[in-house]
Amino acid sequence: MKTLTKQNFKQKTDPRESLMDAVVRLTAKGGIENVSVRTIIAEADGVSTDTYLYHLFGSKEKLMSDAFLREDKKLAVETERRSSVLWEINLPFESRMRYLWNTVWQWLTTGNIEECLFLTRYYYCSFFDENTLKGHQTTWYPLSEKWRDIFPKADTIRLAEHFFCTILMAAFPVCQGRAPNDGTAAENGFQTLLGIFAFWARNAIAPQSVNL
Numbered sequence: 001m002k003t004l005t006k007q008n009f010k011q012k013t014d015p016r017e018s019l020m021d022a023v024v025r026l027t028a029k030g031g032i033e034n035v036s037v038r039t040i041i042a043e044a045d046g047v048s049t050d051t052y053l054y055h056l057f058g059s060k061e062k063l064m065s066d067a068f069l070r071e072d073k074k075l076a077v078e079t080e081r082r083s084s085v086l087w088e089i090n091l092p093f094e095s096r097m098r099y100l101w102n103t104v105w106q107w108l109t110t111g112n113i114e115e116c117l118f119l120t121r122y123y124y125c126s127f128f129d130e131n132t133l134k135g136h137q138t139t140w141y142p143l144s145e146k147w148r149d150i151f152p153k154a155d156t157i158r159l160a161e162h163f164f165c166t167i168l169m170a171a172f173p174v175c176q177g178r179a180p181n182d183g184t185a186a187e188n189g190f191q192t193l194l195g196i197f198a199f200w201a202r203n204a205i206a207p208q209s210v211n212l
Contacts, residue, residue, distance in 0.1 A: 013046030016056050020067035021045070027064075028117035032125045035064065065132045068122045071115045072139050078107050079163065080143040086150050093201045094194060101190045104167060109186075113175045120168045140164065154200035166193045
């Protein structure tokens with residue numbers, strides 16, 4: 001399990017990254033409501049006052065939004081990297097989707113537990129739409145454009161959003177420790193997602209050579 005615990009740094013800590021790391025840790029541990037400027041400064045490595053926070057981000061809300069978009073980008077990149085399997089048209093569609101789901105699930109629930117908790121909690125907070133929605137859609141847009149080859153009649157932006165929401169909600173109780181990572185939560189989430197994607201796959205054309 002990877003955590004963002006404090007370490008002894010031999011080199012100067014990047015205050016921007018340190019503040020975002022602190023937001024991820026605090027949100028993952030105690031929820032959005034327990035994140036304040038005071039707790040962020042106390043948690044951030046190499047940051048002793050709120051001067052850096054306001055200088056670099058302007059506000060706590062902007063800091064949290066930037067932290068979300070940083071972690072959101074990591075998940076989008078990992079999903080896009082594994083999506084090349086969808087072009088393996090000699091494999092059954094369900095097998096291709098299962099590989100994509102399982103490998104992203106493994107990435108989330110074994111090495112990025114705090115990040116999963118943070119992404120889920122922030123995504124469903126009351127101020128996400130106002131502060132971060134546009135940036136989130138921009139982050140997933142490149143992947144949704146590549147998926148147009150496979151799902152030509154679908155709104156691929158919505159498909160990408162379905163993938164994002166479904167895997168986070170399925171993984172969240174596992175990452176919290178409230179559900180065992182015994183394959184049950186993963187399979188339930190996968191079946192939910194498969195029903196949505198398979199509908200559009202039935203109308204798909206055979207993709208040409210695609211550079212992923």
